[in-house]
Amino acid sequence: MNSLFPTYQRWDIEPKTAKGSWLTAADGKKYLDFTSGIGVTGLGHCSDYVMNAVKEQLNHFWHTSNMFRNSKQESAAALLAEASGLDRVFFANSGAEANEAAIKLARKATGKSKIITCHGSFHGRTFAGMAATGQEKVRAGYGPMLTEFQYIPFNNSEEVKKMVDKNTAAVMLEIVQGEGGVHPACQEFLTAITEACRESGALIIIDEIQTGIGRTGKPFAFQHFDISPDIITSAKGLGNGLPIGAMIGKEYLADYFGPGSHGSTFGGNPVSISAAEAVLKKIMDPDFQAETEKKAGLFLKQLQHTLSDAKGVSEIRGLGLMIGIELKEGSENILLQFQKEGLLVLTAGSNVLRLLPPLTAQQEEFDYAAKVIGEALRVKQNI
Numbered sequence: 044m045n046s047l048f049p050t051y052q053r054w055d056i057e058p059k060t061a062k063g064s065w066l067t068a069a070d071g072k073k074y075l076d077f078t079s080g081i082g083v084t085g086l087g088h089c090s091d092y093v094m095n096a097v098k099e100q101l102n103h104f105w106h107t108s109n110m111f112r113n114s115k116q117e118s119a120a121a122l123l124a125e126a127s128g129l130d131r132v133f134f135a136n137s138g139a140e141a142n143e144a145a146i147k148l149a150r151k152a153t154g155k156s157k158i159i160t161c162h163g164s165f166h167g168r169t170f171a172g173m174a175a176t177g178q179e180k181v182r183a184g185y186g187p188m189l190t191e192f193q194y195i196p197f198n199n200s201e202e203v204k205k206m207v208d209k210n211t212a213a214v215m216l217e218i219v220q221g222e223g224g225v226h227p228a229c230q231e232f233l234t235a236i237t238e239a240c241r242e243s244g245a246l247i248i249i250d251e252i253q254t255g256i257g258r259t260g261k262p263f264a265f266q267h268f269d270i271s272p273d274i275i276t277s278a279k280g281l282g283n284g285l286p287i288g289a290m291i292g293k294e295y296l297a298d299y300f301g302p303g304s305h306g307s308t309f310g311g312n313p314v315s316i317s318a319a320e321a322v323l324k325k326i327m328d329p330d331f332q333a334e335t336e337k338k339a340g341l342f343l344k345q346l347q348h349t350l351s352d353a354k355g356v357s358e359i360r361g362l363g364l365m366i367g368i369e370l371k372e373g374s375e376n377i378l379l380q381f382q383k384e385g386l387l388v389l390t391a392g393s394n395v396l397r398l399l400p401p402l403t404a405q406q407e408e409f410d411y412a413a414k415v416i417g418e419a420l421r422v423k424q425n426i
Contacts, residue, residue: 056074074386078388105312119320139172141278161216164194164250165178207240211245219365259339273293277290282315353421368396388416
């Protein structure tokens, strides 16, 4: 009998080892992993660069508490501030915790409670994160939600103007909706949010849990657009597999998050923060960012060319190395076909294939992924 709660619909694959872009299962089968642990292992599995930083810290101590000064936290915070253009950082254990911190801070700093999010969004599975999420299936069965959250259609500028008012604490959004189907925001929508928030005094919170830490070719996805957030949240790729999240905000917000106002026993744990510091140093390298952007552009064109005559494909979209392939029918059977051919990808919703390759993936790996995807989708349309 399995003693685990059945909260995950697991694949029949048990990893044994993983390195770079590749995962080897317990049965010996090798897979090209274009899930990256759902956007986590951006520098590849078991990155030597990150591993060395973690090993060094493990030799000293694993945990103390946040009662002590932590110079590695200070260093990682400085790197995040530089990468984002913001000023202050709070470290948590996950994306959901980072979003909780952002929600608390926005309410405290503004003295208001209404927070607007988008239909199709995903902001976590804690109670506030679930309430912020604009997907009914995530909230189903848990009774009344926090009523202060209201939802607008993604990329609908007119609804922003109608909904944001003097009672709004913040507008919270993803630049690319990941779980919602890999939908990028448009500039018109972001401009409408900026104007409405500046007029009403509401804050702009950008959830960069999945899009941040170099995934789009820039440190954060909002940097592809003309928008200036007050708060951003980060996790997933920040620790390259070790659990860590971060909330990053403007300087004046520090006045509202003093001692006792928020905290975390494990947030910014010495081992996780060592991984994050190493990741950030790599991601901040302009050459690395340029290479990621180049890879992403080439892979998107490769997919568009490979699937140009695939009748079952509705659209290919995304930003950087966060790509969605929308199918005219469901995606589950195709996912299993990919796995038979040694390729791991994700779904987003019922009919979107979501590709989150490691930022370190090589051209021959992109070639193989495009080949498997193209062949599988052509077989499907000919059945």
